[in-house]
Amino acid sequence: MTKSATLTKKDFSSDQTVRWCPGCGDYAILAAIQGTMPKLGIPKENIVFVSGIGCSSRFPYYMETYGFHTIHGRAPAFAAGLKIANPDLSVWLITGDGDGLSIGGNHLLHALRRNFDINILLFNNRIYGLTKGQYSPTSETGKQTKSSPMGSVEQPVNPIRFALASEASFVARTYDANPKHMAETFEKAAAHKGTSFVEIFQNCVIFNKDAFDDVYDRKVREENMIHLEEGEPLVAGKDVKQGVFLEGLTPVVRELTEETDPSTLLVHDSRQKSPIYANFLAAMEHPEFPVPVGVFRQIERPCYEEALEAQVRTAQEKAGVGKLEDLFKAGETWSVT
Amino acid sequence: MTEAVQSRHTLESATIRFAGDSGDGMQLTGTQFTNTSATLGNDISTFPDFPAEIRAPAGTVPGVSGFQIRFASEDIHTPGDRPDVLVAMNPAALKANIADLVPGGLLIVNEDAFGKSNLKKAEYGDVNPLEDGSLDTFRVVRIPLSTQTEQAVAEAGLNKKAAERCKNFYALGLVYYLYDRPMEQSMAWIERKFAKNAQIQDANKMALRAGYNYADTAEIFADTYQVPKARLASGTYRGITGNQALAMGLVAAAQIADKPLMYGSYPITPASDILHELARLRHYGVRTFQAEDEIAAIGATIGAAYGGAFAATGTSGPGICLKSEAMGLAVMTELPLVIVNVQRAGPSTGMPTKTEQSDLLQVMYGRNGDSPMAVVAPATPGECFTMAIEAFRIAVKYMTPVVILSDGYLANGAEPWKIPNLDQLPQIEVSHDIDPATFQPYSRNEQTLARPWAVPGQPGLEHRIGGLEKDDIKGNVSYDPDNHQKMTDLRAAKIAGIADDVPPLEIIGNADADTLVLSWGGTYGSILTAVNQFNNDGGNIAAAHFRYLNPFPANTAEVLAKYRRILVCELNNGQLDLLIRARFARETNSFLKVKGKPFQVSELLAFFKEHQA
Ligand SMILES: Cc1ncc(C[n+]2csc(CCOP(=O)(O)OP(=O)(O)O)c2C)c(N)n1
Ligand code: SF4
Ligand SMILES: [Mg+2]
Numbered sequence: 001m002t003k004s005a006t007l008t009k010k011d012f013s014s015d016q017t018v019r020w021c022p023g024c025g026d027y028a029i030l031a032a033i034q035g036t037m038p039k040l041g042i043p044k045e046n047i048v049f050v051s052g053i054g055c056s057s058r059f060p061y062y063m064e065t066y067g068f069h070t071i072h073g074r075a076p077a078f079a080a081g082l083k084i085a086n087p088d089l090s091v092w093l094i095t096g097d098g099d100g101l102s103i104g105g106n107h108l109l110h111a112l113r114r115n116f117d118i119n120i121l122l123f124n125n126r127i128y129g130l131t132k133g134q135y136s137p138t139s140e141t142g143k144q145t146k147s148s149p150m151g152s153v154e155q156p157v158n159p160i161r162f163a164l165a166s167e168a169s170f171v172a173r174t175y176d177a178n179p180k181h182m183a184e185t186f187e188k189a190a191a192h193k194g195t196s197f198v199e200i201f202q203n204c205v206i207f208n209k210d211a212f213d214d215v216y217d218r219k220v221r222e223e224n225m226i227h228l229e230e231g232e233p234l235v236a237g238k239d240v241k242q243g244v245f246l247e248g249l250t251p252v253v254r255e256l257t258e259e260t261d262p263s264t265l266l267v268h269d270s271r272q273k274s275p276i277y278a279n280f281l282a283a284m285e286h287p288e289f290p291v292p293v294g295v296f297r298q299i300e301r302p303c304y305e306e307a308l309e310a311q312v313r314t315a316q317e318k319a320g321v322g323k324l325e326d327l328f329k330a331g332e333t334w335s336v337t
Numbered sequence: 338m339t340e341a342v343q344s345r346h347t348l349e350s351a352t353i354r355f356a357g358d359s360g361d362g363m364q365l366t367g368t369q370f371t372n373t374s375a376t377l378g379n380d381i382s383t384f385p386d387f388p389a390e391i392r393a394p395a396g397t398v399p400g401v402s403g404f405q406i407r408f409a410s411e412d413i414h415t416p417g418d419r420p421d422v423l424v425a426m427n428p429a430a431l432k433a434n435i436a437d438l439v440p441g442g443l444l445i446v447n448e449d450a451f452g453k454s455n456l457k458k459a460e461y462g463d464v465n466p467l468e469d470g471s472l473d474t475f476r477v478v479r480i481p482l483s484t485q486t487e488q489a490v491a492e493a494g495l496n497k498k499a500a501e502r503c504k505n506f507y508a509l510g511l512v513y514y515l516y517d518r519p520m521e522q523s524m525a526w527i528e529r530k531f532a533k534n535a536q537i538q539d540a541n542k543m544a545l546r547a548g549y550n551y552a553d554t555a556e557i558f559a560d561t562y563q564v565p566k567a568r569l570a571s572g573t574y575r576g577i578t579g580n581q582a583l584a585m586g587l588v589a590a591a592q593i594a595d596k597p598l599m600y601g602s603y604p605i606t607p608a609s610d611i612l613h614e615l616a617r618l619r620h621y622g623v624r625t626f627q628a629e630d631e632i633a634a635i636g637a638t639i640g641a642a643y644g645g646a647f648a649a650t651g652t653s654g655p656g657i658c659l660k661s662e663a664m665g666l667a668v669m670t671e672l673p674l675v676i677v678n679v680q681r682a683g684p685s686t687g688m689p690t691k692t693e694q695s696d697l698l699q700v701m702y703g704r705n706g707d708s709p710m711a712v713v714a715p716a717t718p719g720e721c722f723t724m725a726i727e728a729f730r731i732a733v734k735y736m737t738p739v740v741i742l743s744d745g746y747l748a749n750g751a752e753p754w755k756i757p758n759l760d761q762l763p764q765i766e767v768s769h770d771i772d773p774a775t776f777q778p779y780s781r782n783e784q785t786l787a788r789p790w791a792v793p794g795q796p797g798l799e800h801r802i803g804g805l806e807k808d809d810i811k812g813n814v815s816y817d818p819d820n821h822q823k824m825t826d827l828r829a830a831k832i833a834g835i836a837d838d839v840p841p842l843e844i845i846g847n848a849d850a851d852t853l854v855l856s857w858g859g860t861y862g863s864i865l866t867a868v869n870q871f872n873n874d875g876g877n878i879a880a881a882h883f884r885y886l887n888p889f890p891a892n893t894a895e896v897l898a899k900y901r902r903i904l905v906c907e908l909n910n911g912q913l914d915l916l917i918r919a920r921f922a923r924e925t926n927s928f929l930k931v932k933g934k935p936f937q938v939s940e941l942l943a944f945f946k947e948h949q950a
Contacts, residue, residue: 016801016814044796044799045793045795045796045798046794048793050640053804060801061801061814063801064799065799066793066799066800066801067800067802067803068640068643068670068801068802069801069802069803070636070639070803070804071636071663071804074636074663075636076633076636077633077635077636077637078636078637078639079640080626080628080636080640081599081626081637081639081641081643081648082640082641082643083644084599084624084637084640084644084646085597085599085624085640085643085644085645085646085648086644086645086792086793086794088794089793106629106630106633107629107632107633107636109629110628110633308624311619312619312620312622312624315619316619316620318620319620321620321621322588322620322621324588324589324592324759327585327588327618328575328585328756328757329573329575331575332375332522332575333574333575334378334573334574334575335571336378336570336571336572336573336574337571
């Protein structure tokens with residue numbers, strides 16, 4: 001029996017050689033997850049990493065827990081069945097922007113709305129890594145790749161807005177360049193009961209190098225990001241502070257001056273019942289806005305497996321635990337002598 | 338009024354078809370007749386035949402719904418080729434069914450429905466078939482069913498339309514009288530069904546009684562019949578459809594093994610009823626999961642199997658197309674699950690409500706890579722029960738997905754089912770007892786070649802599985818060429834080895850004939866009936882019916898070698914036929930039918946005759 005209290009980060013790394021490209025953002029995410037696991041106090045045998053297909057989806061092989069590398073885009077379905085079979089497991093779903101939002105968009109939608117108590121980590125590198133660099137559903141319009149030599153003509157999807165529209169009960173964003181922020185975000189995701197969705201900005205150094213540098217490079221981070229803190233106003237910038245205000249139905253960014261009335265600033269509240277505020281936040285994209293990271297929304301909603309178990313209990317209380325002989329004899333019977 | 342003296346003739350078997358508009362309640366009428374006959378002790382076999390549209394335009398031929406029932410005092414295996422009695426509620430029903438009625442058969446028509454507009458909708462033009470002599474070869478009984486029903490139920494105080502809707506019970510009453518069946522059971526059913534609506538309850542009961550009394554007092558039938566009890570083995574019986582049997586079999590398998598049952602599915606005709614049956618059984622610990630599509634349904638099912646549940650998924654052909662990739666994953670990860678395919682006429686959407694056996698090669702080979710999987714096929718509606726248990730037995734013993742090939746005919750057809758004693762049910766042994774000290778995810782049981790079923794939650798057994806090729810024993814990702822060869826061979830050998838663990842292929846008919854008929858799955862009843870009849874009429878033929886298609890039973894080659902001539906009969910364009918030719922290098926002749934309908938005994942007899950020179 002593994003004693004969770006004595007587990008360390010090392011206990012969570014498997015004996016398999018990690019095969020991502022040197023410099024890939026996935027390494028930092030792996031380290032952050034392995035570092036988070038011992039803090040959760042969950043025995044190793046109760047943790048399962050489930051993934052689809054993609055560079056990111058190789059993740060389970062590197063975790064010394066149970067792991068299931070499934071098929072492209074369908075990991076949410078496997079996680080659902082696993083939770084139905086055993087609601088007590090801590091299930092972590094690893095997916096990519098292609099896996100989760102292209103081939104698996106439908107499954108992701110339904111996983112989020114069903115609200116199984118699982119954690120979904122979407123590694124967003126805005127590219128198909130494993131298949132060597134085609135544009136993905138999160139690639140920006142005009143993105144030139146091998147499959148879009150003249151630039152992508154598609155409108156990208158914003159994962160956070162997708163999650164909110166899918167009725168996700170926990171929606172957050174973090175980035176591979178900040179281990180501390182990742183660790184905090186993963187812990188919050190684990191603590192949330194229901195489906196936790198975390199988008200992770202991830203650097204694919206081979207096919208979409210430094211795609212997020214404009215946002216998260218140390219030099220610009222403070223100007224171009226807002227680290228969401230509960231109860232704190234939405235403010236970016238180091239020397240010059242930029243605040244987020246609502247004008248009518250539109251968020252706008254304005255420099256804070258001495259005349260600014262601080263009470264007019266938007267204050268972060270991830271627990272609002274209405275999803276409207278979280279949607280405002282989610283719509284804040286680079287370069288028009290500083291990009292929010294942290295927890296966008298967390299609400300309480302019944303989770304699927306608990307509701308299902310409750311039905312089983314209710315049915316058994318009402319009709320008694322089903323016996324085969326009663327099942328066979330249900331309806332009209334007759335005897336032949 | 339006729340002057341004919343009524344006399345009751347005793348028959349060994351009779352076949353009735355109720356046909357009407359989809360909204361006329363013919364399935365219900367047929368089911369009532371079936372249940373009453375079953376309770377009387379007849380052997381029964383039914384064939385519901387309904388349109389894909391919930392309500393095709395009323396009065397048109399595509400909107401016709403039919404229910405055929407054969408009931409007998411002897412052992413029967415088919416719902417009958419052609420009805421002896423046809424009840425046609427409107428011109429479209431007449432048009433769609435009259436060609437099947439036996440010459441001299443009894444035709445009961447609702448005269449009221451033969452107005453100009455209905456005749457036109459049924460594309461009869463200006464000619465009323467009741468008037469033009471075209472029905473002279475039949476005994477036609479014309480009854481103003483709508484009017485008489487309305488009058489009969491007047492007291493219940495329903496409006497005209499609602500009153501007229503009771504006419505199916507009026508028709509049932511007529512036929513109950515014709516075949517000397519009691520009304521009590523249907524009366525009781527009406528009381529239960531309409532417990533909350535006294536008016537409708539009364540009206541339906543009045544209609545049923547009025548129909549019965551009318552047949553009696555007006556002596557509308559020159560002859561009436563009785564079909565005595567069948568000599569069924571003693572025991573308690575119930576009627577059962579293939580889908581009901583399959584659902585119960587899945588539940589039973591899980592209970593036998595002391596496991597929860599998880600069933601993941603996406604609605605599709607004709608498999609949805611399995612989901613409906615199981616969704617009601619939460620108190621049996623059944624967890625149904627209505628997924629967003631068939632891919633998710635099997636994904637969740639594999640996930641549940643990985644989590645240690647007895648997990649099954651059910652669909653029809655188009656759903657199997659979607660599941661194929663995940664079926665391959667189940668082969669690669671060697672997890673136990675049951676995949677039910679209630680086949681329907683294809684390709685593509687095909688004819689959803691019509692039966693066919695054309696997915697055999699799909700489930701055998703319709704996946705990328707060499708991806709062998711066990712395939713079984715129940716032969717009768719009742720056998721869907723035993724085969725569901727058998728499928729789980731194989732799945733967990735060999736750690737493999739197992740496909741059950743049912744079909745629309747089995748799924749919706751009903752027969753009496755002898756309720757089994759619990760202690761007669763087969764045993765299924767499951768073990769997760771694995772020593773962490775020696776655990777290897779892809780080590781194998783020497784005899785079965787099964788790998789261990791290690792389940793998340795078990796300490797010390799943490800391991801990773803997935804669709805990438807795994808190395809032998811350890812189960813780590815491997816691109817080693819020799820390993821892939823070895824694993825491919827192992828996966829094949831594991832499935833092939835099941836052959837020794839299933840019942841041998843049995844010969845029916847005249848074993849020492851020189852001609853062997855081969856068939857599989859849902860056609861058993863018609864094949865058996867045809868073979869017996871052929872031999873009784875002086876023919877000489879043997880038959881073997883496959884319930885195990887992958888692998889074939891161990892004695893298959895031996896059986897085939899005994900016969901000079903092989904005839905393959907199946908409801909597709911030659912799929913078992915192809916397997917027999919390929920596997921056993923035998924020439925065959927085949928009788929292949931794809932009309933969305935089961936075999937008729939008469940067409941099988943003609944085929945046997947033609948090939949038995
Ligand atoms: C059914 C199927 N179609 C296509 C592929 C090929 N494929 C593998 S991963 C992938 C895209 C992965 O992109 P993403 O999810 O963004 O993951 P990343 O590699 O970027 O981490 C594709 C198209 C596949 N494995 N399976
Ligand atoms: S291709 Fe990109 S995402 Fe994949 S491992 Fe290499 S750097 Fe990472
Ligand atoms: Mg990607």
